Amino acid sequence: MSIEIKAPTFPESVADGTVATWHKQPGEACAADELIVDIETDKVVLEVVAPADGVLASIIKGEGDTVLSEEVLAIFEAGAVASAAPAAATAVVADVTATDAEKIGPAARKLIDENNLDASKIQGTGKNGGITKEDVQNYINNPSAAAPVAAAAPAPAAKPAAAVINVPVGDRVEKRVPMTRLRATIAKRLVEAQQNAAMLTTYNEVNMKPVMELRKQYKDLFEKVHGGTRLGFMSFFVKAATEALKRFPAVNASIDGNDMVYHGYQDIGVAVSTERGLMVPVLRDTDSMSLADVEATIADFGKRGRDGKLGMDDMQGGTFTITNGGVFGSLMSTPILNPPQTAILGMHKIQERPMAVNGQVVILPMMYLALSYDHRMIDGKEAVQFLVTIKDLLEDPARLLLEV
Template sequence: MSIEIKAPTFPESVADGTVATWHKQPGEACATDELIVDIETDKVVLEVVAPADGVIKEILKGEGDTVLSEEILAIFEAGAVASAAPAAEAAPQADADSSATDAEKIGPAARKLIDENNLDATQIKGTGKNGGITKEDVQNFLNSRGSAPAAAAAAPKAAAAPVALNVPVGERVEKRVPMTRLRATIAKRLVEAQQNAAMLTTYNEVNMKPVMELRKQYKDLFEKTHNGTRLGFMSFFVKAATEALKRFPAVNASIDGNDMVYHGYQDIGVAVSTERGLMVPVLRDTDSMSLADVEATIADFGKRGRDGKLGMDDMQGGTFTITNGGVFGSLMSTPILNPPQTAILGMHKIQERPMAVNGQVVILPMMYLALSYDHRMIDGKEAVQFLVTIKDLLEDPARLLLEV
């Protein structure tokens, strides 16, 4: 029975997608719910799985093609088995198979990966049909190159490594790679944010010692009580930002044309860095979330972001954003707005610095905070007071519980 494989239904905010990678080729066996193709959109990469056991009969949209919502990608034959040559023909065809061109033995996804990394296809062992090279074979080859020095020591002739990399000695090599749809969209939105908003940034610094001591005192009990959920710093910032957003509604608002939209809830986006680019999944109704809820949800976002499993719904909406450049060592930065939101909070590296406390010099773990905001919506006074509120709540964490 033939089944049409269609692109997923895209939400209204996503016009189309791009076929990123075919994990299965025509004639290859597919099991029910096995991944067969990735569709990259402006926001996330969506996975399309096999509807039943069978094989792909025909691919209608190749890698790199643009597809619309529910557009047909391929024809799937349910119940069919993978094609295989009769045993009697195996011997006569051996010579023909050995003389097949690289293009015939290498799938499109594998060929793309080989070209991007300047690899020699003859050095890659194929595990696909008739010895064909699959994307997984290329990835395994790339992973195994980490042990190349040890192999070179064991085999002196392998010392001519530059040949394996196809990089001529002494040449200045460049590689041109098309920008992914996700990366292009991120770039476009960041430029638009700077061009269309009256963006300013105000700074402050916070003494992290109270939060660090509280975390040190209770982190083991917290993890034991909440089924392995670890107590980090982000949950304190989320809860402090939630309280500050309630006190300063303009920071929690958005601009829609000539209208200012005030939100009676706090949905805070948390920037997550992935191999495909920066993504901002959203914590919903943070006012009703506990510290454990926040930490568990953020950990889940991070894991799914690394695995490419974040969905459209995870990143829709959001009234405020927090980004943490400190995990990469950033001491200070100017975060860029995430439209249509009117403000974004930047966290940074915790660094010990000499501070004056009651006339005495004390070494304290300090963090710079940065709040970028749209001056069309938020006055400087509100922005400064908002940031000071977060600072005060973090320097006296008991206020988070007492809501004072």
Template sequence: MAIEIKAPTFPESVAEGTVATWHKQPGEAVERDEILVDIETDKVVLEVPASADGVLEEILANEGDTVESEQLLGKIKEGVAPAAKPAAEEKPAAEEPKQTAQAAAGDEKVAPAARKLANEKGVDLSSVTGSGKGGLITKEDVQKAVSGAATSGAAKKSAPAAPQVQVAAGEKVEKRVPMSRMRQTIAKRLVEAQQTAAMLTTYNEVDMKPVMEIRKKYKDQFEKRHNGVRLGFMSFFVKAATEALKRFPDVNASIDGTDIVYHAYQDIGVAVSTERGLMVPVLRDCDSMNLADIEGTIADFGKRGREGKIGIDDLQGGTFTITNGGVFGSLMSTPILNPPQTAILGMHKIQERPMAINGQVEIRPMMYLALSYDHRMIDGKDAVQFLVTIKELLEDPARILLDV
């Protein structure tokens, strides 16, 4: 009996997707709930699992094809999956002629997704130890080799360096690759934001010493009290932004055509950098979250972002965004709005600078803050006061508790 493999039901905001990777090829055994294919949309990558044990009979949508919601992707022949080939039937490596790294490892020992990733990353498969059944090299094994981590159950090895291309003197080499659907959407939205919004940016700076002292004093107790959740700086900024958004509702609003939509809640997006591009998962109802809730959720977003498991529901909505270029060393930048939101806060690198404190020069850990805003919705006065409020709350965190 043939079982159809269909694309998942896409949300209304997602019209179509692209078949990114088939993890199985026709004739290969599949197990129930095993991931068969990844579909890349303009927001997230969706995984399509097998609904039954059997054998992949045929593929109807190849890698790179555009598919719609619930479109037929392939078929599974239901039944008992065939057993893996015994080792005696495998050809000894010594009898094989010299081949590429892919063939040397043996097609039956390299998963298709692993082979594709190895080609993209320049990984020598002969140096990768397979952790799958029968020594199968999986996509995860190649990812570990790229990051330099040891494969599970094998001796630690350093990831091989990407091969150097031999280029004749004066020769110019170019490489053309298609832009991913997600990168295309990011580019489109950023250009639209600049073309449709009257975007301005106001700057200020914040003395991070009070927050750093609190973190230094309580970080060990905090981590122990909250089951390993670490106390970072982002949670302080989220709480300060939440309080400032309550005081300045225009900053927490959005424009819908000729209407202004005021939000009586604070759902703050936190920009997360992933291999596939920038994603902005949303912290819901920040006013009801404590510092541990915020830090734990952000850590989960980061982990799932690296694994490509952030869902569409995580990205939808949001009334305000915070982005932190400081983790990459940025001292100052101009963040671009995340439509339909009308403001975004940019954090930056903490840099020690001489400051005049009570008539004396002191070295303080300072951070530049940037607030980009849509001048169609937010007046300059409100934008400046909003940013000053965040500065005051961070420089005296007790204000957050006292609501002053």
């Protein structure tokens, strides 16, 4: 039975997508729910899986093609058995000699063509010795580990871009790589944020010693009680920001045209760095979340972000954002707004510094905080008081429980 494999249904905020990677080739067998193709959108990478056991009969949309919501990507034969030598797969490697045993998928072929590589030198680890995208990438990263070539074989003609792969030390080279849709969208949104908002940043610093001591005292018990969930610093910042947002509603608001939209809930986005770019999944109703809930959800976001499993629903909405450049060693920075939100909090590296306390010089673990805000919505007084509230709550964590 023939089944049309269609692109997922995109939400209203996503116009179209791009076919990123075909994981199966025409003629290959697929198990039910096995990954067939990745669709990259402006926000996330969506996975399309096999609807049943069968064979991928033909591909309609190749890698790099733009697709609309629910557009047909391929034809799938449910219950069919994989052929020994599918014609479509043969067509993909038509430029390889007939005696060549490798099978090269579209993703691998694209990478080979972009880098002007000799496919005969690449050791395939796929099915029946097929060359995968990972095999090509491994060859690019470590060409010395390539499959040996027979001495009698003539040396391939030199190719113009070969120097990009094997470059003698000291040579000046350049490599042009097109932006992914996600990276291009991030760039566009960041530029729009700077052009369309009256963005200012206010700074403060917080003594992290009370939170660090509390964490040190209870982290083992916390992890034991909450099923392996580790107690980090981000949960304290999320809860402190939630309390501050309740006290300063303008910081939790957004601008829609000439309207100011005040939100009666706190949905806090947490910036997650992934190989595909910066993503901001959202913690929903943080006022009702415990520290353990926050830590567990953030850990799940991080894992799914690295695996490319974050969905669009995870990143829709959000009334405020927290970004932590300190995990990369940043001492101070100016975070950029995440429209249509009107404020973003930047965390930074914890560093011991000499501080004056009651006339005495004391070494304390300090962190710089930065709050970027849209001056169209938030006055400087509110922004400063908001940041001071977070500082006070973190320097006396008991106030988080007492809400004072």
